[in-house]
Amino acid sequence: MYTYSSFDHEFLKSRNAQFRAQVERRISGALTEDEFKPLRLMNGLYLQLHAYMLRVAIPYGTLNSAQMRQLAMIAERWDKGYGHFTTRQNIQFNWPRLRDVPDMLDSLAEVGMHAIQTSGNCVRNVTADHFAGAAADEIADPRPVAELLRQWSTDHPEFQFLPRKFKIAITGSPNDRAVTRAHDIGLRMVLQGDEPGFEVVVGGGLGRTPVIGKVLAEFIPEADLLPYIEAILSTYNSFGRRDNKYKARIKIMVNELGLEEVRARVARRFKTLRAEWGGADQAILRDLRAAFAPPAFRNAPTTAYDTAYAHDPVFRSFADTNLAQHRHPDYAIVTVSLKAHGATPGDATADQMRVMADLAAQYGHDELRISHEQNVILPHVHKSDLPSVHAALQSAGLATANIGLISDIIACPGMDYCALATARSIPVAQEIAQAFRARELDIGAMKIKISGCINACGHHHVGHIGILGLDRAGVENYQITLGGDGTETAALGERAGPGFAYDQIIPAIDRLITAYLDLRDSEGESFIEAFRRLGPKPFKDALYQTGGRADAA
């Protein structure tokens, strides 16, 4: 993976010194809160309900064991001994004190990490397929391009004051694990003959106006990609509305101008920019490709795996749910669930972070990934090491075998932490995971996603079952959406009907699940497949106990 150059280190050092001085000036009274707020946000520092929150970027979700250990150290030294991994492949510390934040940032810089552009109206942390560089179905590792985008967008003078925040996601695989169609720009690697390039999707996003992104260009060659993206940003920066923050995202521009007009404007801008491009980006990209070269995979027998799989039912259950196919036949991708039943989705203690760091160092070519689904991935584990990895995860409370099941829930922090939230998310996730634990293997593939406000950090629009927490006349109320999909077949869920009170949401989900189990044509038909075959009506009938369907089960 990429390691920081002296330029990166110097940049972080000077940026952190700058922020340290800004904190001192805020404390001395030289800066007002109005002056300080945009400065702290540009450095990832929020003020939430109970405390400050520091949001640290994990670029394209990739980190090494030293970085994970440093996150553990920071969690223990300056926070309450844990961190929260988010749907944007960031980590959030929920309890820092203002005076400590400059030291936290210096500690991050020691391992090549930072919190820059994790907030504010700028290009945010570039997210990527969490299986990048490991997945069997991948055309090529998208992370060299993701790192190029990180370098290009970090402190880019033209794009520090965009009309609104800007999110880019990238995948090198036809199976979209990065929700690319719900981003301001989604990049999907495609081949034209033997030449790799990118399909460029624009104007996707969730939030109060959910939109599935539209294809702006079917194929942009790699050499043209950066000037093309700059042309999109530049067009958006000139046209995007600054008069109304709810109409300021690029999706609104695409809607107001129309896709054809946006395409024409971007093409004009691209023509100018491309001519000015000297090719330095391609030289950097070549170096980055070398930095992201695959590790030296080991050729060894997989007997230990085969034996454990045949004889240990607990290991087999873990292998069946938490392993994904690796590009090397003797390797596996291990997803470590941060969704133990009843736990807070995405939270890991400092001890757990160290266990995962140790496993990455010992068995995983020193690589870890954070998924937008709030889990941690060991992307390269030789199959013969899987029994040892599983045993170590078990002793750290990290061996929950539930990836892709009903308890593998995305949940935003909600009103337990977030100043913008209108209802809680975490306790709803905790209760669902516990309520369906005994039935989850039977229920099978299911994505439940929960947001505590319309900003949709919990991706509820693209959940098979989405749950949105709202404040209705001073009481928490939860709306359900059905049929959402965040993959290459992306779709927005449709609202089922009136919402449910906090204590009615579990019974409501239970009615939906019971109906699905009743309606599926075989055990192999998943909830989303049954929903697509049957449409929403039977599910709404079950939810609202209407339609004359006997609900006596």
Next chain:
Amino acid sequence: MSRDFTPSVLTANDLFEGDVVYLTASGGWSRMHTEAQLFHDADAAAQALAAAQGQPERLVGPYLAPAHRGPNGPEPAHFREAFRARGPSNYRHGKQADGMCRN
């Protein structure tokens, strides 16, 4: 005018800790909602708010939050304020762990 005023406490976040604080009747700032001064008068509340806005060296974002009288002192009227007064529900962190709330 005062007749339409919802009884409220004056709250903010502490600049250094980020923790939630409340204005008390003695003019100090407490971390406990039950120790807050409950304003019944719009003018007095507005004056206190203006004074708090003049203390950026220790406070962030002061505002008036509806509350009502309870057996141990003012209680939040809205569930958001109840969370601010207590802490998150997934861990015993924040005020509930520091003995700064009475529920």
